[in-house]
Amino acid sequence: MKKIAIMLPRFSRYGGVERFGYNLSAALAGAGYRVDFICSRSEVDPPEGVNVVTVGRFGLCRAGKLLWFVLAAERQRRKGGYDLCISLGKSLNQDILRIGGGPLESFWRLSQRAWDKGFARSFKMFRRRTALVNLLIKYIESRQASSNCRMVCVSHRVRDWMVESHPVLAGRDIDVVYNKPDLTLFHPLTQDVRQQSRAEFSLSDSDILITTATTNFALKGVSSLIKALAGLPENYQLQVAGGRNPSSYIRLAEELGVKDRVRFLGKVDDMSTFYGRSDVFVLPSYYDACSNSVLEALACGVSVISSRDNGSSYFLPDGRIIDDPSDYTRLAQMIRSVAESGCGSEFIWPEGVPCGVEPYLKLVEECLNKSAS
Secondary structure: OOEEEEEOOEEOOOOHHHHHHHHHHHHHHHOOOEEEEEEOEEOOOOOOOEEEEEOOOOOOOHHHHHHHHHHHHHHHHHHOOOOEEEEOOOOOOOOEEEEOOOOHHHHHHHHHHHOOOOHHHHHHHHHHHHOHHHHHHHHHHHHHHHOOOEEEEOOHHHHHHHHHHOHHHOOOOOEEOEOOOOOOOOOOOOHHHHHHHHHOOOOOOOOEEEEEEOOOOOOOOHHHHHHHHHOOOOOEEEEEEOOOOOHHHHHHHHHOOOHHHEEEEEOOOOHHHHHHOOOEEEEOOOOEOOOHHHHHHHHOOOEEEEEOOEHHHHHOOHHHEEOOOOOHHHHHHHHHHHHHOOOOOOOOOOOOOOEOOHHHHHHHHHHHHHHHO
8 A cells, every 4th residue: 555645734624725635635545545644733633544643833933833844744754654745835855746825936026016115015025035934935945846846736827927936947847736616515505595695684686795705805905895896886795704804994995985885704604605695706816826715606606806816717707807906996897897797607617627636646646656667
């Protein structure tokens, strides 16, 4: 029986990459492999057949904690006798590397647009570029890019960013496997459930509900969305899911006269119903490797608008992709056009586009067969 290691600092089912890691470990164990999940800390019971190897979490700062995990995971990798090692993040050596967040340089270049030009933006970029943890990440990124591991990006956008940031990757065969939501959880609501959910918020049939979901309001363009709302008719309302302090955004809504039309819901447990009561889901993100919320909303049959610099926009028609998330006037026009065109429809996953966990099982088998020969 082949022995496989998965490396990620946190073993959990909360968080996009953590949930993917959990599901991948379960799928590999179910396929008959012996699976060790090497992590700093474990927060849930593992699936059957998965052994969690906890290496601890030490260090006085983020850089120290990251360095500890990277070195401890590498030590475990060397002594574990693994036939194959899969990294879902920062690591020194691996056979398969899944890149879920994209390179720092691309993130810095695009995400800075979320803050107005001036001292605040410049100081933030200075802090980013001089932070010890980011210097460490840059070194690890460069080492990974120069390695001969099998590289998998979560979107075509991330693949492009990686090649831009690391020219050594030009011409290299890089796989792209998109995230795929759990379709047993995310699917269109029945009309009765949808109406009941809308009634809980006193939404009538004439009300247009815009929704968005994020834990980073600045990066995901919530201010642009509130400004766009101010340019839309009174029957347009906005609901924001995400556990972040919204006080500055509530003040913005108040200044623009739309405070009564904006609701910050905090952390939402039932996201399927949240999406399902929407008329339009909008994520005007300045940077997003492959937003799960966009894919989940699509799976729920909701019309979606997102930005060009969100890897998930690969699944959207061009008329629902905004190039500049800060252009709230254009965003308002797009929202109104989509809302007036009617409700969304069932999303059919395109054939020939690798998604979810299954392509990784094939990739693992391919790598193991290659090493055996």
